[in-house]
Amino acid sequence: MNIIDISLPIHPNMPIYPGNQPTEFNKIVKPSGSQLTAMTFDSHAGTHVDAPAHAGLEGSTEVFPLETFYGLARVIAIENTPLITKKHLLDQDIQAGERILFKTDNSTRGHDIFHDSWTALSSEAAAFLASKKVALVGIDWFGIKQKGAPDNGAHTELLSKQIPILEGITLKNAEPGTYILSAFPVAYLGVDGAQTRAVLIQE
Ligand SMILES: [Zn+2]
Structure with a gap:
């Protein structure tokens, strides 16, 4: 079994979405030693799952069945474009129940700092994926929405x-193809997102 870690580490110098809570760690040593x-960090720091409440809708990460976060x-790979559009998806044979992870130039470039631009998903592409009834959508950046997008459709x-x-x-370490994803969100109650240790498993 080969496990590919697709998570980003959480630490005080990690890149964060502009305006979000900076990450802080403070050690506490008790008298016992x-x-x-x-x-301190927010619910969307690092590798995480977005819940409906993140977009002003009803529901925290608890609304998702755990089965969603484990399976095929x-x-x-959709590269050399700043925006994944419906056109990129039409010939991908997207099936109901699929967990789709987009590998873009974001992964090639890396996540050492928060870059000012990134590859995102268009609202129309998001609607197309929803119409196909996929189980989960993943993207290799801290936000799925295009910078400056006129709506929050993504x-x-x-x-x-x-x-x-x-x-x-x-x-960056995952070639296009099929894997087992394991990405259970941490069980924060009533929160709009939650960190997850996401891995791809190859047997
Ligand atoms: Zn988020």
């Missing part, structure tokens, strides 16, 4: 259909 760490997933088209969005993954 035991150590713990107070951690397909890595699709989120709402999927989240309104209870399709979770897996954001902040890195697919």
Whole structure:
């Protein structure tokens, strides 16, 4: 079995979406000598799952059945474009129930800093994926929405259909193809998103 880690590490110097909560770690050493760490970050820091509430809709990450986050997933490479459109998806034979992970130039470029531009998913492409009834959509950047997009369709088209969005993954070590995805969100109650340790498993 080969496990490919597609998660990004969480640490105080991690790149964060502009305006979001900076990540802070503060060590606490108790008189007994035991150590713990107070951690400050928001629900969309690093590799995480978006819940409907993130887009102003009803529901936290608890609305998604756990089965959604484990099972066959397909890595699709769409490169040399700043926007994944419906046109890119028409010949991909997208099937109902598929977990689709988009590998873009974002993965090639890396995630060491928060870049000012990134490859995103168009609202129309999100609506197309929702119409195909996919189980989950993942993208290799901290946000799925195009910078400056006139609407929030990349989120709402999927989240309104209870399709979770897996954001902040890195697919630099994953060739296009089929894997087992494991990406269970942390069980924060009533929150609009949750961190996940996302991996691809090859048997
Ligand atoms: Zn998010």
